[in-house]
Amino acid sequence: MKHLSRYLLDRIIVDFENIDIEEVRGLLREEDSQESRALLSKLIEDHGLDDLAITVADCLKAHIRTGIDEACIEEQLAMYSES
Numbered sequence: 157m158k159h160l161s162r163y164l165l166d167r168i169i170v171d172f173e174n175i176d177i178e179e180v181r182g183l184l185r186e187e188d189s190q191e192s193r194a195l196l197s198k199l200i201e202d203h204g205l206d207d208l209a210i211t212v213a214d215c216l217k218a219h220i221r222t223g224i225d226e227a228c229i230e231e232q233l234a235m236y237s238e239s
Contacts, residue, residue, distance in 0.1 A: 168220060170213040177205050191230075195237040211236050 180199070184192040199208060215232045216224050 165220065168217065170216045170220075170224075172209050172213065175205055175209055180205060191234055191237065195233055198237040198239075208233075208236055211239075 177199070181196060184196045184199075195208075199205065202208065212229070212232045215235070216229065219228050
C-alpha cells in the first residue's frame with residue numbers, strides 16, 4: 157500500500173476546472189494591487205491562461221504533501237508573473 161500510495165501521489169494531476177480568462181481578468185482588476193497588475197500583464201503577454209494553468213498546477217504539485225492553501229497559490233502566481 158505504501159508503494160502504491162507514493163506512486164499515485166507522485167503522479168497526481170492538479171487541474172483548474174472551467175477556468176475562464178475573462179473571469180480571471182475581472183478578479184485581477186478588482187483587486188488592483190501591484191501583484192495583480194503584474195499577473196494581468198503576464199497573461200496578456202502570454203495570450204491567455206494556458207501557460208499559467210500548466211505552470212502553476214505543476215508547481216503546486218510539489219506542495220500536495222504539505223498542503224495547498226491560498227498563500228501557497230498566491231506565491232506560485234507571483235512567481236509565475238515574475239518569470
